[in-house]
Each structure stands twice: as C-alpha cells, then as structure tokens.
Amino acid sequence: MDFTLSEQQTMFRDMVRDFAAREIAPLAAQMDREADMPEALIQKLREGGFFGLTFPEPLGGLGVDTTTYGLVVEELSAASAGVAVMICVHNSVGSYPIAMFGSDELKARVLPRMAAGEIAAFCVSEAGAGSDAAALTTAAARDGDHYVLTGSKMWVTNGSRARYYVVLARTPGSVGHDSVHAFLVERDAPGLCVAKKEDKMGLRCSDTCVVELDGVRIPAANLLGREGDGFKVAMKALDGGRIGIAFQALGIGRACLEASVRYAGQRIAFGEKLWHIPTVRDKFADMAARLHAARLTALHAAWLKDQGRPHTKEAAMAKLLATEAAGHVADEAIQIHGGFGYTKDYDVERYYRDVRVTRIYEGTSEIQRLVIARSVIKELG
Ligand SMILES: Cc1cc2nc3c(=O)[nH]c(=O)nc-3n(C[C@H](O)[C@H](O)[C@H](O)COP(=O)(O)OP(=O)(O)OC[C@H]3O[C@@H](n4cnc5c(N)ncnc54)[C@H](O)[C@@H]3O)c2cc1C
CATH class of the missing domain: 1.20.140.10 (Butyryl-CoA Dehydrogenase, subunit A, domain 3)
Structure with a gap:
C-alpha cells in the first residue's frame, strides 16, 4: 500500500483546509457557546459541495474516494467537530443505506436532493437501545402498501435540520435481529415530530434530537433492502x-x-x-x-x-x-x-x-x- 496522497487528494485537502480556516474556525467558539450553527454557514457548505462528497457525480455529488473523504472530515474536524459530524452523518450512515439498498426510483428521487444539501439523519438508537441496538422497540406495522411506524428515536444527529431520516423499526411484538427493517422517512410525513434537542457536553453546534414517530405512514417502496434486512x-x-x-x-x-x-x-x-x-x-x-x-x-x-x-x-x-x-x-x-x-x-x-x-x-x-x-x-x- 502506498501512503502517498495523489495530486487530487492533496489539492482537495488543501482547499478544504483553506475553507475551514476562513469560514468555520472563526465561528467555532461562538457556535459552541450558542449551541447552534448559522444557516449561512450551512448554505456555504452546500455551495462547496460538502453534502455531496460521497455521492456519485451523475447524481450531482463529488464522488470522492474514502481516503479523500477522510481527509476532508479531518480538516473540518480540526476547525469544528460539530460541523464535521453533520457532514459525516449525512455522507455516510444517513445516505449510504439509500444508495446501497434503496429502489432505483427512490435513489433517483432522493439522492440528487441529498447531494444538493437536503440533510440526512440516521435513527437507530432509542432510550432503551444503544449498544444493544437489537433491543429497539419502534414498531413498523404493515398496512396494505404502506408501513405505519410508531416509536421514539433518541440521539438523532442532524435531527432538527434533516429532510430525510433512515429509521430502523421492527415488526410489532417481535424480538431479535431478523424482524428489524430499515426505512426512509421524510420530514413532512404526518406524525413525525422532532422533540427534545439534547444539551450536550461537546459538539454543541450539532443538533442531537429525540425524533418521535406517532403512526407515521410511509409507502412500502421506502423499505430499504428486504424485510428483515434492517440490521x-x-x-x-x-x-x-x-x-x-x-x-x-x-x-x-x-x-x-x-x-x-x-x-x-x-x-x-x-x-x-x-x-x-x-x-x-x-x-x-x-x-x-x-x-x-x-x-x-x-x-x-x-x-x-x-x-x-x-x-x-x-x-x-x-x-x-x-x-x-x-x-x-x-x-x-x-x-x-x-x-x-x-x-x-x-x-x-x-x-x-x-x-x-x-x-x-x-x-x-x-x-x-x-x-x-x-x-x-x-x-x-
Ligand atoms: C452526540 C451523540 C450523537 C449520536 N448520534 C446518533 C445518531 O445519529 N443516530 C443513532 O442512532 N445514534 C446516535 N447516537 C447514539 C450512540 O450511538 C449511542 O449513545 C451509543 O451506541 C451507546 O449507546 P448508549 O448510549 O445507549 O450506551 P449503552 O449501550 O447503555 O452503554 C453504556 C456502557 O456500557 C457498555 N456496554 C454496553 N454493552 C456492552 C457489551 N456488550 N460489552 C461491553 N460493554 C458494553 C458501553 O460500552 C458503555 O460504556 C449518538 C450519541 C451521541 C452522544
């Protein structure tokens, strides 16, 4: 394995280092104090392509390799780890499930919007299910060509800023891994409510929220992979x-x-x-x-x-x-x-x-x- 960075990787890293020094670092202490991130900064991140880093170019992303992605995350984190985690969750766990397991229709509709900066979140953890994610209790009941989701997700990074949520839920009354399914839920689905924002020790400008799902009806086409693939x-x-x-x-x-x-x-x-x-x-x-x-x-x-x-x-x-x-x-x-x-x-x-x-x-x-x-x-x- 050759550890030399390519010319393109070096160029990318240096551009992001400059951007972070100019646009993010001067705001970092204030964002930490106020536990918030200015919309103007999020807009600059959109314009800079940060929300499309790992998305393929035909879908409007930058299509960077994982090494380049890592270098970008390192530069952002050196300026503000709270900004970095928003970009990380969006480009990895928030979008990868759709890119890898979504239907062609879902991918074509959603991924270009995500790449353009409509933010993604990943909802696995619950109050009673962290390391032991299989203990999750959010229910997904099949109803014709829909699923109805009911439960409460905790620790959702990008919780209040997201437009798209990857949600893990299980067949009501079941236990174990095999009855856990993954879904894409959109922000405007009736019954989805962003509740408490956590008052954290660090990463204070990143929003970490409770997301409540109260009978949220979603099309069966929003299932990611097959039933039971959630884990x-x-x-x-x-x-x-x-x-x-x-x-x-x-x-x-x-x-x-x-x-x-x-x-x-x-x-x-x-x-x-x-x-x-x-x-x-x-x-x-x-x-x-x-x-x-x-x-x-x-x-x-x-x-x-x-x-x-x-x-x-x-x-x-x-x-x-x-x-x-x-x-x-x-x-x-x-x-x-x-x-x-x-x-x-x-x-x-x-x-x-x-x-x-x-x-x-x-x-x-x-x-x-x-x-x-x-x-x-x-x-x-
Ligand atoms: C700022 C922040 C952002 C987050 N963002 C997200 C997000 O976007 N989406 C999401 O789904 N979740 C998110 N999480 C949740 C995070 O993934 C969980 O907090 C983490 O998995 C640990 O779960 P827990 O907090 O329930 O701790 P617990 O699972 O209760 O663990 C408590 C302690 O017990 C230990 N422990 C538990 N089981 C074992 C075992 N079998 N062997 C050894 N030790 C064990 C743990 O290591 C830990 O030290 C976030 C959390 C935070 C704090």
Whole structure:
C-alpha cells in the first residue's frame, strides 16, 4: 500500500483546509457557546459541495474516494467537530443505506436532493437501545402498501435540520435481529415530530434530537433492502461511518497538538519556553506518534473500502485507535496549557469536550473491541 496522497487528494485537502480556516474556525467558539450553527454557514457548505462528497457525480455529488473523504472530515474536524459530524452523518450512515439498498426510483428521487444539501439523519438508537441496538422497540406495522411506524428515536444527529431520516423499526411484538427493517422517512410525513434537542457536553453546534414517530405512514417502496434486512443495512453503513469518525478524532487530535506546540513556544516557565522542557517534549513525541499510528490505520481502512475489500474489522480498529489516541492527546493538550487550558479562552478546552463522544457514538470503544475480537477469533480460532 502506498501512503502517498495523489495530486487530487492533496489539492482537495488543501482547499478544504483553506475553507475551514476562513469560514468555520472563526465561528467555532461562538457556535459552541450558542449551541447552534448559522444557516449561512450551512448554505456555504452546500455551495462547496460538502453534502455531496460521497455521492456519485451523475447524481450531482463529488464522488470522492474514502481516503479523500477522510481527509476532508479531518480538516473540518480540526476547525469544528460539530460541523464535521453533520457532514459525516449525512455522507455516510444517513445516505449510504439509500444508495446501497434503496429502489432505483427512490435513489433517483432522493439522492440528487441529498447531494444538493437536503440533510440526512440516521435513527437507530432509542432510550432503551444503544449498544444493544437489537433491543429497539419502534414498531413498523404493515398496512396494505404502506408501513405505519410508531416509536421514539433518541440521539438523532442532524435531527432538527434533516429532510430525510433512515429509521430502523421492527415488526410489532417481535424480538431479535431478523424482524428489524430499515426505512426512509421524510420530514413532512404526518406524525413525525422532532422533540427534545439534547444539551450536550461537546459538539454543541450539532443538533442531537429525540425524533418521535406517532403512526407515521410511509409507502412500502421506502423499505430499504428486504424485510428483515434492517440490521444488515445499519451495520454496513456503520463500517463506513466508523472510518469517518476515526478521521474526525484525528482532526481534533491534530488541532490539540498544533495548539499545544504553539502555546509551548510562548509560555515561559523556569526562565525558558516550555518547548525546552524534556517532559513537555516527551508529551509532544507521544502525542504525534499516537496520532500517526492511528492515521495509518484509518488510511488503511479507507483504502480497503475503496478496493471493495472487507473492512469491518479494520474500520473498528481505526475508530478504536484514533478515538483513544485523540482522547489522550486532548488530555495532554490541557495539561500542557496548565490552568489556561481549563478555561474557555483556549480552544483546547472545546477540543477536550468535543473529542469525548468519539469513543461513544457509532459504537463505543467496548463495542469496537467486541467487533475486532469476533473477527480475530473467526480468523485464528
Ligand atoms: C452526540 C451523540 C450523537 C449520536 N448520534 C446518533 C445518531 O445519529 N443516530 C443513532 O442512532 N445514534 C446516535 N447516537 C447514539 C450512540 O450511538 C449511542 O449513545 C451509543 O451506541 C451507546 O449507546 P448508549 O448510549 O445507549 O450506551 P449503552 O449501550 O447503555 O452503554 C453504556 C456502557 O456500557 C457498555 N456496554 C454496553 N454493552 C456492552 C457489551 N456488550 N460489552 C461491553 N460493554 C458494553 C458501553 O460500552 C458503555 O460504556 C449518538 C450519541 C451521541 C452522544
């Protein structure tokens, strides 16, 4: 495997880096404070093609490969992880199920609109079903050529901004994986209501909501895959989604390292810059090495996906290693900033809060280890 980025990948990354520095970074602290994102910024992201990153060009997207997608997510995350997660969910778990499992009619109707910036969301989790997604209770009752959905979804990223929701629901009264189905639900469907917006520790400008479904009638043609495919649809989508979260963590981690090196170049203690203190230098070495190792793992997972090869284990490894590395790096960044890092005057305080959730969503670190262990036993047992 060659880790050299192509000319096009480098160009893309640099363009997004410039865009993020100009349009996103200056707003990041304010968006965090206000727990909101200006519509004008979302519109600029639309115009920049960010909502069509992974969509094929004939459908109005940019059709980038997974590596390029990862680089873009890293750049956005270094500026604002909240903006990045909106783009990630839209380009992966929110749209992939339609692209891979939707009917031709559904794809032709919906994907160009998504690529143009009508936002997508992914609704699996419920109050009683997180890691154990099979415990979900949202019901999908067949009624002629419709399904009627009733239940409550929690933690829906893009919940209030979305136009399209991928929803997992089960045959009423059933248990287990086989009776779970995936559907596309549109925002204007009567009975769909965006309820509470969560007041979160980090990613504050990203909207994370409860979505209530009260007898929402949707055409049977909105079923993704076949009946009973719901789990397969979600797990396939998450394989790609986890690569994105790995790059998200890497972006936040890189921002932490850059901020720490800058700070240590100015801060004087015992008559010299922190740069010259061996313990601080050790921290830099460790932070950089952990991020580098995690980045290679993430690039490998992205490469496998682009080759059309199995990547479930490698995506889980990338997410696990990158999010744990970035969590450590964010913690060290606060340490290097001392008391100043514990205040909102410095960006590392936000990075520390933002990075924490990367070890929780799209499967906790513990769940990534379960996924990896299952593969290892299958290969070696
Ligand atoms: C900001 C944010 C955005 C989110 N966005 C979305 C979204 O867009 N769509 C969506 O569907 N969901 C979303 N989620 C939900 C997220 O995926 C879940 O929070 C996550 O899967 C964990 O589920 P839980 O919170 O119910 O924790 P639980 O499953 O209750 O886990 C609690 C603890 O127990 C551990 N644990 C549980 N089971 C096991 C096991 N078998 N082995 C070892 N340890 C275990 C977990 O690792 C964790 O440490 C989001 C969450 C957050 C916080």
